[in-house]
Amino acid sequence: MHNRFSQLLLPFYQPVMGPAGTPVYFEALMRTYAASETRDLHRRLLEVAEEAGFIDEIDCVIAQQALAAAVEAGVAVGLNVSAFTIQNALEDFLGVLKRRASGQPLVVELTETLQPDRSDLMHRFVEEARSIGAQIAIDDYGDGHFEAADIGFLAPDFVKLAMARVKNLSCSSGRQWLGDAVALANGVGADIVAEGVEDEATRALLSSMGVRLFQGHLWGLPSHLLPRAKDPPDWPTAARAGVRRGYVATPLS
Numbered sequence: 001m002h003n004r005f006s007q008l009l010l011p012f013y014q015p016v017m018g019p020a021g022t023p024v025y026f027e028a029l030m031r032t033y034a035a036s037e038t039r040d041l042h043r044r045l046l047e048v049a050e051e052a053g054f055i056d057e058i059d060c061v062i063a064q065q066a067l068a069a070a071v072e073a074g075v076a077v078g079l080n081v082s083a084f085t086i087q088n089a090l091e092d093f094l095g096v097l098k099r100r101a102s103g104q105p106l107v108v109e110l111t112e113t114l115q116p117d118r119s120d121l122m123h124r125f126v127e128e129a130r131s132i133g134a135q136i137a138i139d140d141y142g143d144g145h146f147e148a149a150d151i152g153f154l155a156p157d158f159v160k161l162a163m164a165r166v167k168n169l170s171c172s173s174g175r176q177w178l179g180d181a182v183a184l185a186n187g188v189g190a191d192i193v194a195e196g197v198e199d200e201a202t203r204a205l206l207s208s209m210g211v212r213l214f215q216g217h218l219w220g221l222p223s224h225l226l227p228r229a230k231d232p233p234d235w236p237t238a239a240r241a242g243v244r245r246g247y248v249a250t251p252l253s
């Protein structure tokens with residue numbers, strides 16, 4: 001899959017950390033060559049791409065690059081797919097997965113819900129993705145798109161709690177909401193991933209509430225470096241140091 005975005009965009013990687021302090025998989029995040037992590041060009045571009053209807057091209061290009069890198073490194077990768085892509089470019093995205101899927105551990109993160117009348121497409125996508133060995137994550141739960149009913153409906157392998165919810169644990173209603181979400185996920189056998197964890201106190205609190213998987217800046221900024229399965233366990237420090245030194249990112253495929 002090559003299009004005009006291949007030369008403009010690249011995946012950065014952010015680990016989903018397991019209870020043993022080791023990565024479970026690496027989420028591929030769309031980033032631009034044109035801006036650093038601290039600017040929000042990628043956020044604005046994603047927003048425009050979703051609204052204007054070219055997010056499918058971005059999803060496919062990032063997925064293709066990240067899958068190639070993950071196969072090479074021998075690690076599990078997470079790929080974001082927007083509802084627009086499932087509705088408008090289902091075969092393109094599945095084609096990207098199928099080209100690399102054999103034996104490659106893979107999580108597909110659903111970033112938005114479909115229009116209600118297209119839930120048939122969501123089902124077909126989830127079925128096909130599972131048939132090639134992918135696990136399914138509901139992304140940004142608690143921040144707009146997905147409802148509690150979707151968790152029962154899709155029975156995902158992972159439910160990722162939106163950063164806004166993770167940042168809202170100082171009030172009792174925030175903790176109550178999170179407790180309910182954990183119970184709901186447990187009920188369908190899904191693992192909860194807390195997103196946007198930035199300090200150890202938050203990680204410990206989440207842990208005490210039954211959350212076992214974490215993602216966030218506590219383990220460093222996302223990096224264009226995808227560690228290899230055989231790299232030493234202190235890789236997050238190395239990756240963070242790399243970002244601070246301002247490595248120039250190079251294409252991974």
Ligand code: G
Pocket residue numbers: 014029080111139140195196197198215216217218222
């Ligand atoms: O795929 P998703 O919509 O969950 O994207 C998450 C976004 O949030 C990414 O662009 C990522 O860089 C950003 N992010 C991830 N972890 C943290 C964090 O701990 N703090 C902040 N401020 N942003 C984060």
Ligand code: MN
Pocket residue numbers: 027080109139
């Ligand atoms: Mn995601």
